[in-house]
Amino acid sequence: MVRRRRSGVETVTKAAGSASVFIDGEAGTTGLGIRDRLRDVPGITVRSIDNDKRKDPAARKELMAQVDAVVLCLPDDAAKESVALAAELGDAAPRILDASTAHRVAPGWVYGFPEMAPEQAAAIAASRHVTNPGCYPTGAIALLKPLVEAGVLPADYPIAVHAVSGYSGGGKSMIEDYEAHRAPAFELYGLTLEHKHVPEIHNYTGLVRRPIFIPSVGTFRQGMLVTVALHLDLLAGAPKPGDLEALLAAYFQGSDLVSVQPAADLKGRIEPEALNDTDRLELRVFGNEARGQALLVARLDNLGKGASGAAVQNLKVMLGLSKGARAAA
Numbered sequence: 281m282v283r284r285r286r287s288g289v290e291t292v293t294k295a296a297g298s299a300s301v302f303i304d305g306e307a308g309t310t311g312l313g314i315r316d317r318l319r320d321v322p323g324i325t326v327r328s329i330d331n332d333k334r335k336d337p338a339a340r341k342e343l344m345a346q347v348d349a350v351v352l353c354l355p356d357d358a359a360k361e362s363v364a365l366a367a368e369l370g371d372a373a374p375r376i377l378d379a380s381t382a383h384r385v386a387p388g389w390v391y392g393f394p395e396m397a398p399e400q401a402a403a404i405a406a407s408r409h410v411t412n413p414g415c416y417p418t419g420a421i422a423l424l425k426p427l428v429e430a431g432v433l434p435a436d437y438p439i440a441v442h443a444v445s446g447y448s449g450g451g452k453s454m455i456e457d458y459e460a461h462r463a464p465a466f467e468l469y470g471l472t473l474e475h476k477h478v479p480e481i482h483n484y485t486g487l488v489r490r491p492i493f494i495p496s497v498g499t500f501r502q503g504m505l506v507t508v509a510l511h512l513d514l515l516a517g518a519p520k521p522g523d524l525e526a527l528l529a530a531y532f533q534g535s536d537l538v539s540v541q542p543a544a545d546l547k548g549r550i551e552p553e554a555l556n557d558t559d560r561l562e563l564r565v566f567g568n569e570a571r572g573q574a575l576l577v578a579r580l581d582n583l584g585k586g587a588s589g590a591a592v593q594n595l596k597v598m599l600g601l602s603k604g605a606r607a608a609a
């Protein structure tokens with residue numbers, strides 16, 4: 281076992297030289313994206329499990345004991361099972377990054393969104409249990425939390441979040457359905473208003489009134505837009521669209537992956553695929569000052585900053601290889 285100290289964070293690795301990572305669910309959509317990205321990351325070695333053993337709890341537990349961190353890219357129930365397997369290892373348990381929805385608002389877990397708050401990256405670095413954010417919540421929280429925190433958006437504002445995702449958001453089974461033309465060209469879903477992402481959007485934005493979330497999915501593989509419409513006269517100080525843009529820009533200033541972009545350049549349109557195969561998140565404020573209305577829009581790749589890109593960002597922070605939100609920091 282080797283102890284390293286980097287930027288005040290102590291990282292304990294089980295072997296000299298490189299931190300080791302087991303991607304539980306490596307054959308799935310998110311797992312493959314993480315494995316591909318880790319090829320370019322010096323200081324991390326991926327340890328894989330034999331294909332015929334990848335659902336065998338004993339084999340997974342044995343590999344967990346040999347690595348520094350495990351990333352769970354599994355359905356929620358399997359992710360909970362993996363957490364229990366790791367707990368049985370006691371002091372030999374690896375650090376866990378869970379990409380599933382299972383622990384997003386669970387006590388004892390740190391939310392893996394380094395840009396979300398000034399102290400978030402340090403909390404991720406220090407935690408043994410980190411949960412990757414949901415793809416849609418990454419956009420919604422980035423748009424809403426800064427405005428609530430600034431006191432401009434009242435915490436009890438009746439928020440509705442509309443969003444559209446590429447079909448890879450539904451994992452292997454949805455990809456298969458869409459690519460075999462067994463799915464509709466476009467569909468609203470989650471219309472029982474109980475989508476699994478509502479708790480984390482509610483919890484981390486600071487909103488006190490439960491937001492309504494209306495997701496949709498269309499005939500494109502990856503890419504995502506998350507939108508929130510606001511009536512400016514209902515906000516504190518009746519701000520103009522430009523004031524909201526300035527607030528968001530100040531909040532994320534210096535971030536490598538999250539940026540605020542001018543809306544005017546897009547001439548009143550935006551499409552979801554422009555950030556595909558990147559780990560970036562773009563925020564824009566469209567607005568009509570004369571009408572006192574604004575539309576906040578986040579664009580990201582659901583498989584990038586929405587899943588695998590965020591997971592690699594978090595892993596690097598957890599393993600002491602990066603400070604999180606700003607490369608230079």
Ligand SMILES: NC(=O)C1=CN([C@@H]2O[C@H](COP(=O)(O)OP(=O)(O)OC[C@H]3O[C@@H](n4cnc5c(N)ncnc54)[C@H](OP(=O)(O)O)[C@@H]3O)[C@@H](O)[C@H]2O)C=CC1
Pocket residue numbers: 304305306307308309310311334335336352353354355356358379380381413414415448449450451452453582583586587
């Ligand atoms: N796709 C996306 O955009 C996002 C996904 N996520 C989350 O990441 C997690 C993985 O999703 P995604 O990659 O899309 O899903 P996939 O269905 O593409 O992959 C899941 C993988 O887990 C494997 N698996 C299932 N059960 C077990 C088990 N008991 N033990 C070991 N492996 C198992 C599957 O095996 P098999 O190959 O045999 O089916 C599959 O390879 C989910 O919790 C999802 O909610 C999070 C953010 C965005």
Ligand SMILES: CC(=O)N[C@@H](CCC(=O)OP(=O)(O)O)C(=O)O
Pocket residue numbers: 379380381413414415416445446447448449450451454476477495496497
């Ligand atoms: C298009 C589609 O179905 N998207 C998925 C969200 C992606 C995902 O798997 O969500 P997590 O981030 O919580 O893991 C859904 O709405 O359930």
